[in-house]
Amino acid sequence: DAVNIEKVLEEIHDDDQLSHSRLMQTAAGVREVGRQLQRRPIKRAVRNVMIVTKARDNTLITLTRELTEWLLSTPRYGRPTGVNVYVDAKLKQSKRFDMPSLLAQNQNYHSMLRFWTPELCWSSPDKFDLVITLGGDGTVLYTSWLFQRVVPPILSFSLGSLGFLTNFQFEQYKTHLDRIMGDSGMRINLRMRFTCTIYRSAASTLSSSTSTTSLMTEPANERVAVGMVEGEQHEVLNELVIDRGPSSYISSLDLYANESLLTRINADGLILSTPTGSTAYSLSAGGSLVHPDIPAILLTPICPHTLSFRPMLLNDSVMLKVKIPEKGRGSAFVSFDGKGRVELGRGDAVVVQASQYPFPTVLSQPLEWFDSISRTLRWNTRTAEQKDW
Amino acid sequence: DAVNIEKVLEEIHDDDQLSHSRLMQTAAGVREVGRQLQRRPIKRAVRNVMIVTKARDNTLITLTRELTEWLLSTPRYGRPTGVNVYVDAKLKQSKRFDMPSLLAQNQNYHSMLRFWTPELCWSSPDKFDLVITLGGDGTVLYTSWLFQRVVPPILSFSLGSLGFLTNFQFEQYKTHLDRIMGDSGMRINLRMRFTCTIYRSAASTLSSSTSTTSLMTEPANERVAVGMVEGEQHEVLNELVIDRGPSSYISSLDLYANESLLTRINADGLILSTPTGSTAYSLSAGGSLVHPDIPAILLTPICPHTLSFRPMLLNDSVMLKVKIPEKGRGSAFVSFDGKGRVELGRGDAVVVQASQYPFPTVLSQPLEWFDSISRTLRWNTRTAEQKDW
Amino acid sequence: DAVNIEKVLEEIHDDDQLSHSRLMQTAAGVREVGRQLQRRPIKRAVRNVMIVTKARDNTLITLTRELTEWLLSTPRYGRPTGVNVYVDAKLKQSKRFDMPSLLAQNQNYHSMLRFWTPELCWSSPDKFDLVITLGGDGTVLYTSWLFQRVVPPILSFSLGSLGFLTNFQFEQYKTHLDRIMGDSGMRINLRMRFTCTIYRSAASTLSSSTSTTSLMTEPANERVAVGMVEGEQHEVLNELVIDRGPSSYISSLDLYANESLLTRINADGLILSTPTGSTAYSLSAGGSLVHPDIPAILLTPICPHTLSFRPMLLNDSVMLKVKIPEKGRGSAFVSFDGKGRVELGRGDAVVVQASQYPFPTVLSQPLEWFDSISRTLRWNTRTAEQKDW
Amino acid sequence: DAVNIEKVLEEIHDDDQLSHSRLMQTAAGVREVGRQLQRRPIKRAVRNVMIVTKARDNTLITLTRELTEWLLSTPRYGRPTGVNVYVDAKLKQSKRFDMPSLLAQNQNYHSMLRFWTPELCWSSPDKFDLVITLGGDGTVLYTSWLFQRVVPPILSFSLGSLGFLTNFQFEQYKTHLDRIMGDSGMRINLRMRFTCTIYRSAASTLSSSTSTTSLMTEPANERVAVGMVEGEQHEVLNELVIDRGPSSYISSLDLYANESLLTRINADGLILSTPTGSTAYSLSAGGSLVHPDIPAILLTPICPHTLSFRPMLLNDSVMLKVKIPEKGRGSAFVSFDGKGRVELGRGDAVVVQASQYPFPTVLSQPLEWFDSISRTLRWNTRTAEQKDW
Incomplete structure (x- = not known):
């Protein structure tokens, strides 16, 4: 089985005569493993998507409906329909979300459209291959609160200007999701909690x-x-x-x-x-x-x-x-x-x-953090970019 | 052979279907390996000790002579004499260091007392199992400058009040060195350069x-x-x-x-x-x-x-x-x-x-850094210590 | 009548053709007047002293009794007795302050020992020629609260280490008060409120x-x-x-x-x-x-x-x-x-x-503020004082 | 004669029995005089204007020419011509400034157009009723350097965005100068040097x-x-x-x-x-x-x-x-x-x-400093102004 960390730990433990140079090499190696891991994209199929948003914000419910419909209907992974979508159970009764008209579109949606509750997030976080948040940094913090143990990968869309945690523009959601759910896969930033x-x-x-x-x-x-x-x-x-x-x-x-x-x-x-x-x-x-x-x-x-x-x-x-x-x-x-x-x-x-x-967020680009800093703190920024090196 | 980091890296690379949970587990494992490494003491025999000090400071030369004599003469590792000692080549001519009187003490010292030059540090850093510095933080920085590539473990004595990098009191040098060169071994802090x-x-x-x-x-x-x-x-x-x-x-x-x-x-x-x-x-x-x-x-x-x-x-x-x-x-x-x-x-x-x-320094105690901070920044410090937890 | 500020203001107002150079000169003059005022000592007789302290602190009550007795008994301004003393009305019943034994010492003390209440401070602040505080900076702030309008000169004794507002050592209270109530007078720092x-x-x-x-x-x-x-x-x-x-x-x-x-x-x-x-x-x-x-x-x-x-x-x-x-x-x-x-x-x-x-505090020495800063912030301070200039 | 500060100082000095309340009143009065002075406008006729600018900047020379011409030609104080203008002696030879064509416009300009040198500023600062600077904060600092003793009132125009010291837009120079040289006069900020x-x-x-x-x-x-x-x-x-x-x-x-x-x-x-x-x-x-x-x-x-x-x-x-x-x-x-x-x-x-x-600068508006702070530090500023108080 791929990487056996248990064995590595055992080996270190047994090496009673660990020399200084061995220590230095192993430490450097471990650090390198950490770096490689950060760069590895995850390419597994995304079959179950959860959407988190403010259930009281009308604009966001409309966008959630649009996104849900697109995810259900866009064919993926060799199948005629899209992927399963979990939305907030509170939306079941929402007129604006209008579940009945959605289910009427395709018989399969009855099984594909699902509903999440805080209890489900708590008991079965592994049900979700990807969590999409719509809203601001507050919605991302709420998502962190929902998953008190293992957290699925989180992709955060911003509706207006990008925030520190919301690094994807919702306007281009189709492009972003097609890429991430396709061959490119997603790169993950494991944020400490x-x-x-x-x-x-x-x-x-x-x-x-x-x-x-x-x-x-x-x-x-x-x-x-x-x-x-x-x-x-x-x-x-x-x-x-x-x-x-x-x-x-x-x-x-x-x-x-x-x-x-x-x-x-x-x-x-x-x-x-x-x-x-x-x-x-x-x-x-x-x-x-x-x-x-x-x-x-x-x-x-x-x-x-x-x-x-x-x-x-x-x-x-x-x-x-x-x-x-x-x-x-x-x-x-x-x-x-x-x-x-x-x-x-x-x-x-x-x-x-x-x-x-940790809290795994999907990276929008390699220098995402620097961009968010520049933008939010209004640095005299990266406009004058000259790639001369 | 003990820990094969190369193999680990290869395994990560080959795992084309790296899943999210596998990534999370591997990352946690790698971090744990790093922590275990930090806690592992090095117990290999210390057979060659280098001493670095300010060659122009008379007090320090006297102490260097004292330390050299003690290292050469104190029996270790089952042998009747001590360990090899490298001192600054500039001390060869020093009246205060008085090499002739030292060599006169024991025939073996002719081969055991050696001299280092910047060139030797550059070409053969592996000749030293331990480097002892006598002086202030400046002497430690000078030692870092001497070893531009691999650096042996560094143990830094302070003569007066302890500094940020000089965490051992010279007054107790015998106790400290007996412990480190004995069964306890030394714990190393790999400081980034x-x-x-x-x-x-x-x-x-x-x-x-x-x-x-x-x-x-x-x-x-x-x-x-x-x-x-x-x-x-x-x-x-x-x-x-x-x-x-x-x-x-x-x-x-x-x-x-x-x-x-x-x-x-x-x-x-x-x-x-x-x-x-x-x-x-x-x-x-x-x-x-x-x-x-x-x-x-x-x-x-x-x-x-x-x-x-x-x-x-x-x-x-x-x-x-x-x-x-x-x-x-x-x-x-x-x-x-x-x-x-x-x-x-x-x-x-x-x-x-x-x-x-990196620059490997010998740890004086687990919370060494906090102590140096408290001391130097004059925190309202650890005097009221109550171990109630 | 001495300084007629009203008249000065009138003059400025009437000077319709105020020229630039006149403005500059007048501004410089006004600043100089301000400086001279700061340096002028007040030498009027101090006939009524108020003492403020924490009425619940036993040590402070004992010291208040000692100070009261000394003020009442030490002859001043050509009279056989001392000055009138106002203490906190709460001390009337205090066994530790022991008013009866104090009054028993001298018949005159019946009229000279008086009691202040917050209401008196509010209605008749001009009754006090000097207010002495015993305690910490908190007692000084309390005194500021007592005098919501005109404030008499405040002299603040510290019992332990000097604070920012308590600049006189209680140990030398006799020396300090003899000087201030004598020919030297007191220099006042008008602190803004x-x-x-x-x-x-x-x-x-x-x-x-x-x-x-x-x-x-x-x-x-x-x-x-x-x-x-x-x-x-x-x-x-x-x-x-x-x-x-x-x-x-x-x-x-x-x-x-x-x-x-x-x-x-x-x-x-x-x-x-x-x-x-x-x-x-x-x-x-x-x-x-x-x-x-x-x-x-x-x-x-x-x-x-x-x-x-x-x-x-x-x-x-x-x-x-x-x-x-x-x-x-x-x-x-x-x-x-x-x-x-x-x-x-x-x-x-x-x-x-x-x-x-403003809140007028008695100055302990010309560079009082620098001293309080040095002391409290533990500057590498004025020990090495060399008056070479 | 208007305000006799000398007399005030004398009076303070003579008042040997200065009481606490007198001290408090005088100090308050002196402060009030200072405030009144700050608010008094200077309304004397401005008959001699000096212009300071970077003599090497072509744009600025063109504007200096324009401003000079306007000042010379605009009738003021009941006369058919304008005021005397001193420009940098270096401009005498400047083709861009073109003194000959200026003098050709009006016979009077031969006496009205004058030239300043650093020596003149040093020896006779009183020759100038107003100094106008064209440029940035650096030009204002240069003007301060020119006047090492008494400084005439300084009015600083900015060509682009306003700076900390350049508080007047050059675009509206006619409006600003007509107002200041007219009945409104100018309010002066005496900046400490x-x-x-x-x-x-x-x-x-x-x-x-x-x-x-x-x-x-x-x-x-x-x-x-x-x-x-x-x-x-x-x-x-x-x-x-x-x-x-x-x-x-x-x-x-x-x-x-x-x-x-x-x-x-x-x-x-x-x-x-x-x-x-x-x-x-x-x-x-x-x-x-x-x-x-x-x-x-x-x-x-x-x-x-x-x-x-x-x-x-x-x-x-x-x-x-x-x-x-x-x-x-x-x-x-x-x-x-x-x-x-x-x-x-x-x-x-x-x-x-x-x-x-001091360095007297002409105020552009009462809250000039807050405006310059807001502007330059990009506060979330005074746009939402509601005068509800």
Whole structure:
């Protein structure tokens, strides 16, 4: 069977006499494998497409109908019809989407037109070969929230100007989809997500059950430390923010890496951002712009009280914990990709780790990220392009 | 043979039907291999030790003599004597080092005490199993300059307060070296370096030959583009800086990624820094602090004229080129780890890539980097450490 | 009568043929008058001293008792006893302050020991020739809150390390007070305050009456614009902060100078700081350090969404208004020197102007501000002082 | 005689019993006088106009000719002809300016058309009632350089987009000039300049005589300190910059306020900027935007090595001195408004003070500065203006 990573790991482990030069060569090799993987297109047939959009936006429903019809009807992979399409179950009753008139077009559509629910995304993400989003960056973040575990490839169309996450113009959707579903296949950018877990101190007066944002809160059955109870868990694509909420007291936050206390942070708050989130809130707070291929955790303080506390990037193998001091003046609030404000009391903590479930987005072009930066930050940009090299 | 990366690469290449889930699994596996490698200690016998220090500093020469004597005389690996020691050839004549009295101690020392020259470092880096530096961060940068290709493991002692690169206290040198040369072995941090290459425009009036800093200037025999001639090449551990030099005109610099023009930068200059260099000049210019395990290139502008031009981190697989515009107002100056000021004229360029020759430093402890940050930036630090988790 | 500013103003007004050179000379003259005023010490007898401290802190009450006794008993201005002392009315019942034992010492103390209340500060600030604060910067801010109109000279003692506003060591209180109440007199730093006024939109659902922080809320009887009702008013010494409060939506704030809309600000919030406040919250948000003699309003955005929106300093003659857009997504919160969180609804506004009631602090030494900066920001400071010039 | 500032100063001085309330009232009054002065228009007849432009730019010479002709011919102040016009003496021979054809138009022009030289500006600045500049901000800086002492009112036309200093569109020059030279008069913004003086250590090997930039170097006849010799003097409108020049060593600079050492600065350099210069180099180095009415000196470090060394604003009554340490590693370079690079050796110093000769610019509209900021920094600007207040 193709690439046997298990075996590679075993081999490293057994090599008790690993020499310096062997270490250097292997490390270089591993890095090269990573690069090759990034460049490899996926060419498998796309037989099941899911469409995500704002179910309340009339314009978007009309476009969803148009796209659905085109996907169902355009012959692919040697068959007379197109591919299966999953749309939001809320559209079943939508007059604007008008399911009856669509099904009337072709008998096969009765089996090909399907409906997704958050539960289906949670239980069977492998049902979808491709997810298309219509809307803005918010719709992409919602899609990340829908897939708390494995995520299918995501292709994001923008209706107006392109955003940081919406890199395909909807106007050319036929061209883009024909290419991606055809021989060219799609190149994937595996964007890091964070797995964020709340831990309640046994002494905490704040119950996890108050939060209603999380679709699939993990059962609080595992104890990671004496007196700590595991609470809800969220995957984030952009960032986790911890701030003082409505309190006018400064937040004191204890930051741990792995199991060691690094420092106590006095600030308005703290942003733990992925590279994808580096163009969002972290940028406003003074963080650097970070290419999404870089495996790093951005730690960006909000209005820190120590001038030397600068934005930092930590390696993605570290497990970070932010804890409210037992003897502090109060609580803090955590939000996930801008949603789900959860209160943390004294002794409570949130643990952040690179997720084992990255968010795979379809690349529009090799320098996609630079283009999005140039465009959005209004660089004196790539207009004067001269390919002289 | 242990880990066959070639084979892995081949397998990826052959897998024409690479599916999305296979890609995700392989990527996760490759990342895990990388992490395991970082944690593996090297336990091979250290039979040849090189010592680098400032040959003009009397205190350091005395300590070098002390360390040399201890290394030569302390029995190791089942033999009655110690290990071979290479010291700077300049010390041969040093009265303070006093080679004759050292050789008089033991007949074997005549063969065990050896001398290194820059040429030897260049031609035979594999002769050294370990390089010890005595001094400050400057001595470590000098060591990086000595080894322009493969670099042996580097262990850096500090004489006073610890620095960013000098993480071992010289006072405990016996304890540290006994542990590292014994059963514990040494854990290595493979720090990224950059390979920087000057390209001269055919029209350039500035000759490469004026620079005398580089030990091993590459012959200028390869043409990468019509009208461009490859000039000298340097490895840097901290950063490459391009600035306007004594000119009071603003620098205009064209920045390319791979072969595409990204933007024209108007600024006092530009810093291309490794993660190791993120605590040096880049920090003064507003860059973030970056953990040395992160494979990234920091692009930090110096006094940019566009407020939206913020510090950025690019992935290490990108090839960056900074070019002086053909029709600009003038020249710029390039320096490598703070040395070797080279002038670039109109049309000249410098190309920067992650080096295939990283700089391996011996880790003093798992959270070494956080400690160096806390210490040097005077965080309200890890004194209140409570291991409650 | 000494300096007749009215007459000067009249003269300027009448001079219809004001020439350029006359304008230049007059402007230079006015500036010089300002400088001379800053250097003039006040030498009037200090007959009534008010002491402000935290009435709940036991240590401070003990020291207040000690200071009171010393002020009452030390003969001054040719009289056998000392000066009148006003202490917090709350101390009347304090066992630790022990008024009975104090009054027992001298019959005169019955008339010399007096008690202040917030109401007295409000109605008769001219009763006090000097106000002494014991405590930290918070106690000084509290004193500013007590005197919403004219403020007597303030001398602030620090018990531990000196702060930005507490520039006298309590340990040497006798020396300091003997000097200031003697022939040397006191030099005064007139620190700018802001007068902040809330204006409610007629459509606003938020009533002013909910706030209980303000001691002397102005009657809401004046209409400054159609549909706007004047609400409460506060004097601030450090800053006014407008933020989004517990909402996770970005704040949209419309900023007006005089009567013109300057820009719509998208940010987490906005700080309007005095020069005195430049070392407080504004500094954390990226503002500059500003000497308290400079007549300027600092406008420092908190996490602005536009990279070009940088910290600004406006001249103190401008009237600034920050208004919640009529059609925005929500409300904002205003706080005054870190207190008195007031909610602003759609269409509501807060107006900020340089106050006609500055906050006069006694100078400890000519370069007091530089010293406080050096000390608090841990500059590599003035230890190496060489007066070679 | 109108406003007798001398008398006011005397009165303050004589008032030995200056009370606190009198001090407060006088200070408020002085500030009010300052504000009234800013609002007073100058309405004296403009009988002599000087035009400054780049004498080498053909387009500008053509426009200068057009403007000259219009000024000479348009009847003003009850006379059949216009006003006297001074143009650059270099234009006498210019074919494009074509003086002969101009003089041929009217016999009076022989006396009305005059020529200025740098020497005339130096010796008789009072000859000009108004100076018009045609060009960019560079031309305005050149005009500041021409008038090292008293400066006439400056009106700056822009040919293309408006700049920070060029606030009048040339296209409407007739409208603007008719208004200003008519009953409306002109409102003046007195922009602070700095007087910068070089002091040479007696031990310095660097002679002042090498600099040829200064038009009117002061004779080096005054000794301000033992071993210090006063050298050349410059007025700057934007900023003075001290940097390390071509050296790659960090600059160590000792900063003094009045006669006290404040701190030793380790940085790439230091910018001492006026409020006018706050939108120029200081902004690139992280300084705040400062309204030109604010009497402040901006101290903005360039890439400081201490993270706590932040941009500062000092009051304009302070005398700043930057000195090269006697025992430092080397020299530094000083430039004035981007020109006149002068080297400072060990022990040499530059002294900066608010000049007694401000730079008076004609205001285009009350919120001119905000407009220039909005325009140049591309704020989400004043388009949505609603005057609802």
